[in-house]
Amino acid sequence: MTDSPQTMTDDAVTESTEPIDEHQQSDVPEETKPLDVDSPTSTRELTMPNPVVGDDLERILAPAAELAELEARQISAWFGERKVLDRVDLTMEAGKITALIGPSGCGKSTFLRILNRMHEMVPSASLAGEVLLDGEDIYGATRRLTQARRDIGMVFQKPNPFPAMSIYDNVIAGLKLTGIKASRDVKDALVESSLIKAGLWKEVRDRLRQPGGGLSGGQQQRLCIARSLAVRPRVLLMDEPCSALDPTSTRVIEETMLELAKEVTIVIVTHNMQQAQRVSDNCAFFLAAQGTPGMIVEQGDTGVMFDSPTDSRTFDYVNGRFG
Ligand SMILES: Nc1ncnc2c1ncn2[C@@H]1O[C@H](COP(=O)(O)OP(=O)(O)O)[C@@H](O)[C@H]1O
Numbered sequence: 001m002t003d004s005p006q007t008m009t010d011d012a013v014t015e016s017t018e019p020i021d022e023h024q025q026s027d028v029p030e031e032t033k034p035l036d037v038d039s040p041t042s043t044r045e046l047t048m049p050n051p052v053v054g055d056d057l058e059r060i061l062a063p064a065a066e067l068a069e070l071e072a073r074q075i076s077a078w079f080g081e082r083k084v085l086d087r088v089d090l091t092m093e094a095g096k097i098t099a100l101i102g103p104s105g106c107g108k109s110t111f112l113r114i115l116n117r118m119h120e121m122v123p124s125a126s127l128a129g130e131v132l133l134d135g136e137d138i139y140g141a142t143r144r145l146t147q148a149r150r151d152i153g154m155v156f157q158k159p160n161p162f163p164a165m166s167i168y169d170n171v172i173a174g175l176k177l178t179g180i181k182a183s184r185d186v187k188d189a190l191v192e193s194s195l196i197k198a199g200l201w202k203e204v205r206d207r208l209r210q211p212g213g214g215l216s217g218g219q220q221q222r223l224c225i226a227r228s229l230a231v232r233p234r235v236l237l238m239d240e241p242c243s244a245l246d247p248t249s250t251r252v253i254e255e256t257m258l259e260l261a262k263e264v265t266i267v268i269v270t271h272n273m274q275q276a277q278r279v280s281d282n283c284a285f286f287l288a289a290q291g292t293p294g295m296i297v298e299q300g301d302t303g304v305m306f307d308s309p310t311d312s313r314t315f316d317y318v319n320g321r322f323g
């Protein structure tokens with residue numbers, strides 16, 4: 001693919017009419033969200049694509065798949081005519097935590113959204129480049145948007161459970177939205193295992209039928225992590241997942257991430273340099289000089305990036321001298 005704006009393919013246009021995970025849309029202002037997503041009688045559920053495929057069920061119950069590598073190649077991005085990312089190359093190693101750091105506005109969230117095909121949902125947005133999940137381009141002609149979303153989950157800055165929906169139903173909301181049906185037993189097992197992995201099970205196991213909105217902020221964020229995990233993603237993207245949380249909740253999420261990395265490849269955007277150091281194996285420093293698109297200045301092992309970076313701009317940033 002050349003480094004020029006690419007108009008949306010027919011594939012993308014067709015696919016964008018399919019149900020998508022509302023929880024992956026938290027950047028959308030509340031008032032523009034579809035109504036009724038919490039209601040069991042939502043018309044969105046009635047328009048589900050073909051339900052239950054044997055493969056899906058096997059996949060849900062199977063032991064964790066092999067760890068997946070995500071590789072971004074020559075990613076550029078535009079909003080209208082404005083280029084906001086310029087030929088970004090980054091390999092996010094399997095089973096590792098990669099932190100994206102850099103000042104506000106340098107394109108970290110845009111890059112993250114490109115990694116699971118959310119960028120293309122933004123009107124006027126376009127992109128160039130490739131995103132390879134275990135060597136296969138998620139933008140390839142035969143790849144489906146819904147598959148990319150299921151393989152590559154997203155957790156946002158502001159915890160966004162469906163507030164009126166029960167904790168139990170919140171966890172399996174992604175199943176419904178991607179058209180997977182499962183028996184009660186399977187759902188029970190999935191809810192329990194997802195909540196355990198998200199580090200929330202012990203706190204909520206006696207109140208699974210209570211609304212997700214009744215949990216504390218930190219618990220809600222772990223509920224959102226559980227919801228992402230329930231569709232068995234291979235990669236989990238997290239956009240400043242702790243910036244709305246207190247230090248204690250932050251530490252709990254960080255511990256959860258370190259556990260999760262054993263089975264899911266994690267990419268996290270963070271403005272907290274201590275957090276990047278505590279949790280990440282690798283780091284990429286994004287920067288957009290005045291009036292130019294964002295790019296990666298330096299990337300590599302987190303320890304090296306913080307202790308002996310090659311570029312003086314990295315040194316200044318990780319030492320809090322700007323941004
Ligand atoms: N929906 C949008 N429409 C137009 N411009 C946008 C949109 N979202 C982000 N931008 C612009 O793209 C650039 C990168 O933004 P973003 O990816 O959010 O940066 P970061 O996450 O590093 O703060 C910024 O200049 C921002 O203003």
Ligand SMILES: [Mg+2]
Nearest residue numbers: 108109110269
């Ligand atoms: Mg951002």
